[in-house]
Amino acid sequence: MKLPHWDAPPEALTLVRRLVFATWFLRVALKPLHQLALVPSSLFEPVGVMALVPAPLEHLLHRAAVLYALKALTLLAIALVIAGVALRPSMVAASVLMTLYASMWRGFAGHIDHESMLILFAGYLLTLFALADAWADRHGVGSPPGGPTRSGRPLTAIMIMLCLAYTMVGLFRTVRGTPEVYTSGSLTFWAFRNAYETAEPAWGWGKYVLQYPLLGRMLNGGFPFITLFEVTALTALFSRWYRYAFLAVMVPFHIVSLFVLDVFFWENMVLYVLFFELGRRAEIGHRAPEAPILAPQ
């Protein structure tokens, strides 16, 4: 038994890298960050390292012209990654700029939305593994013959982090919420609340959880089941059948969440591509030389 992507070919890495950074591109392109210039500083609460930025610099960062420039630079860096131009520096620049971009908009948000976190992790891991490849090449360090391919290492690492994040959700709920979170009707309250807290929710079906008790019962009944899959998500590393079962449960769950809870983790679903093997190296036992990560695509 081997972990997924042990034998992944360079094409698999290229595919995932383009998917991840294309998702980043969409995130940035569709987000009019210049509107942050309308938000007064009393409503802005810096996140992460932005809390260390001195106030005058923070004020400068909130000017519309600076925000437009940040957006343009971020899109350029991500586009270079997608095109495979100066890959390693472009990936580093894209990661730094994307972190700044994500920190800026979240300064106004009341809570840290998790919907785009895992795709951010995926980009970081692709970048850091590319840097680690360079370091390993310089120092003559590599995998033993028959070991995980250079292309497969970051893919397995992303899958580990994806599954670990689900496990963290499930463990936190188990430790902090069991049994009350399942017995108090909290989920139906959240569905109802989410439908009213926003003036025009995308779907807002949460309004019907009391009107149609079957809907509420389905939500409450499915909640421990979903938690079970979250807690055991790391099993996806070992079992192909579990991976299929996980997708069969989680894809409908995320879609139902869109309608009933008005939250949609579409970026996570992009990463579900990693639940499938994306090809394998040419001939095991007679390893074809791997294309270097920075080869023209």
Next chain:
Amino acid sequence: MAEPSTVARPTWPAARQWSFDGPLVAALVPLWALTVTAAHLTSQGFGKPRALLLIEGLIYLALYAGLLTFAPVRAWIRAIPAPHRAVLAAFVMLATWGQLVVDSRTTFPFPAWTMYARPEPRSLLEYYRYRGVDVRGHEVWVDPAHELTFVNSAEIASRVKYIGRPATAPTPGPRRDEARARVRDLLAAIAAGYNRSHPDAPLRSLEFVHYTMDYRNQTQAGNPESVVQIDIPEGPAR
């Protein structure tokens, strides 16, 4: 997309699929201790450790040690070069640190994964709406998610909730005054956004209205309360 064949797969006898690897777990323990210590210092400073932090920390130690007892995981970890191992170890520990601190603003981009975990058996639902009057004297219900589209509607709603609750407190005081000042700032930002997208009929006033609903029987629990209103002077959009 194809599942890999079984050709040249490393295989382990069933009994050896799971086996405790002392040296690997010994390497894990200092990293885990460093992570838990960092989480404690970030969340509590030099105060007394929280029992929950320690319990959850131990659960993660058991989880990671358990994974390392599984032969295919060990084989992968041993087979990747040292720099890659270091990157993954750092990433897992940072994610664990964020999870144990439970303060996603501080630990961003390593948030705590806490979605829908804490019981909330509430009977009263509170929400807010924005009633404007435009230059023609028409009443307009403004959705901030349409005017400030760089955040999603849930991110705005959570920001509003944090300032809305103290702003609607029944007893006056400095905390309520401060929250109401923030509501005024929020109204000004929403109005600026609205007036940009509606230059032909800009707002002249905007009001923050507080609603309460009895969750169980879905009836309004009181009359809508106007909390703060701002007047918007004529002039070019910001």
